[in-house]
Amino acid sequence: MSQTKIPQFQLPALNGTTLTLSPTAKYLGVEIDAKLFWKINIEKRINKAYMAFYTCKRIVSNWGLKPSIIMWMYTAVIRPILTYGALVWWPALNKQYNIRKLNGIQKAACAGVTGAIRSCPTDALNVILHQLPIDFFIQKTAAIAAIRIEELGGWNQQNHGHSVILNKLTINKSDYILPKLDFNRHFQVRIPSRREWRRGSFAEEGTTSVYTDGSKMDCGVGTGVFSADLGISLSIRLPNSASIFQAEVLGIEKACEVLLENHGNIHKATIFTDSQAALLPLSSPMTNSSIVHNCKRALSSIKDKLQLNLIWVPGYRNIFGNEKADELAKAGAFLNESEAELIPSPLGTIKGEINRQFQQIANNRWKNITKCVITKQLWPTYDRKRTNDLLNRSRKSIYRITATTTGHWPFGENASKMGMPYNDICRGCGVVGNKETIFHFLCECPALAQIRHKTLGIHQAPNLEWISTKSISDISSFIETSK
Structure with a gap:
């Protein structure tokens, strides 16, 4: 087989000038x-x-x-x-x-x-x-x-x-979809005011009423569907990654399925939900959630069979149907997770999971790092609440706490490394052999024992790890009171 020689690439020219x-x-x-x-x-x-x-x-x-x-x-x-x-x-x-x-x-x-x-x-x-x-x-x-x-x-x-x-990363499938536009809405959405609800119920005579609700608890996520008119009581379990919004929307979709199964004797129906967050996306022409898209399709499938309204009902107002739907949703949250109806996770939940996984990787790096010995003892892990407490203080207070926590300030041996005047002996107690260190300052200097007891609750601390259990406010009070 003969070899083909590739010709050398010739640069193009423009107005007699070769381009580079x-x-x-x-x-x-x-x-x-x-x-x-x-x-x-x-x-x-x-x-x-x-x-x-x-x-x-x-x-x-x-x-x-x-x-x-x-x-x-x-x-x-x-x-x-x-x-x-x-x-x-x-x-x-x-x-x-x-x-x-x-x-x-x-x-x-x-x-x-x-x-x-x-x-x-x-x-x-x-x-x-x-x-x-x-x-x-x-x-x-x-x-x-x-x-x-x-x-x-x-x-x-x-x-x-x-x-x-x-x-x-380990990530679930997302609920996010390419945004879709649909201006053909075949159902009415109404959000009455609380004052209108106090005047009376919106359950019209001759209309089949279905109540839906969602619940997110420590044990899980559940959806409830109740209709006294149809004799329906459903409790549905969702994955732990599901949001309360998804539970509410799925409840409306299940209500549509119930109405379709019994549409022979129904001419007009109303689905009640206490979630405005679920009703607003359903009434919007724009959809970027697969579960909202599926719910809209279920609502549209009813258009030729019966007249349908979606109405918001205020929660916790002793409205019988809503209270029963709430009970069923909570019961669904207690069902075994193996019985959960599989749905994709919200994009926000996935973003949170990605953040959690990277935060865990960062924590592992921090635990395994060999430097920053003082900071690792005084700030052993990433702690958002502790950081917020720090940032809410004055600049001077933040500087003092950061300097003490890292050990990088004109103090003791670190001052010598910075080429600044320093003391071999603690300036507080003046005891020979007591070096001016962060550990001595925070934990054991006898000259600061009373201040330590007043601000930190102990005369002498066993180690820096013990100091890390105290609040930013207590540590700041000790630093500022000690001068």
Whole structure:
């Protein structure tokens, strides 16, 4: 077999000038290089993020915004600039060089919130401010984008490249569908006011009434359907991942099935539900949920058989049909999960699950990290409530708590590493052999025993892990009272 020689590529010419190839191309704001290294794209992302950061910083210095607002500026304005187009370039995070560059902007933002000094580790600031490490956050953003595109049918799953992002996670099928428009509504939706309900019932004479309800409890999720006119009482179990909204919509769909089975003797029917959240999407021409779409189809299938109305009923108002539907929904939540009717999970639930899985990965990294010894003892895990307590304090208080928690401030041995004056002996007690350390300061300095007892409830703490069980308010009181 003869070999075919591939001719050398000839560059095109324009007006007698030979065109040259560019090493990069910009498509939808993403810089693509010839070898897909994404280095140039990441540098452009970082430069834009720094520009936004320093613009926000000037606002902060002029207006003196609260630390919580500064944190919001980073998460809502700066970080989205970093993650733009992450779905295609996240594999570049396999190189530590790129992660270090991206870490720089997150550390600068965290330092702006806490006032931490330059030597403070990024990992410590991440856990204190409840921020996912930037490489995990970018992967999480890419995974959420991939889920959305997959449900729209535009995702090509491969075992290499950027498309392996979903292989890293355990995710249920999403309820999200390509938005559909339908202006042909064959049923009436009415949401009376509570005042109208106080005047009397909306159950008309000669109309078959069906009541539906949903319930989400610790034990599970259930749907109830009740009709005294038809002698129907249904309890349905849903997967634990289902939302209360899905339970309410599914109840309306099951009510339609009940009416279809008994439509021979019915000319007019009303479905009552105490969920306005379920009625509004059903009355909207736009649908992006598969369970809402299926419910609309069930409602439309009744149009040639009977006249149908959907009416909102106020909950917990001693309306017999609604109370019975509520009881049936709660009974459904207690049914065995193996009996659950399989439905896809809401997109919001899947996003929450993706976030939970990446949060667990971040926690595992934090537990296995070998540095940040003091912070690991005083802030052993990501804790959003503890972070919110911190951010609601003054700048000075946040700085003091962060400095104490990380050990990075002009204090004892750390001061010597910073080239600043320091003391070998604790300035509080002055006892020879008592070095000025975070452990000595927080746990055992005898000069601070009374203050420690007043603020932390103990004269001497056994270790830093014990201190981590105390509230941010108690720790702040001890630091400020000790001067």
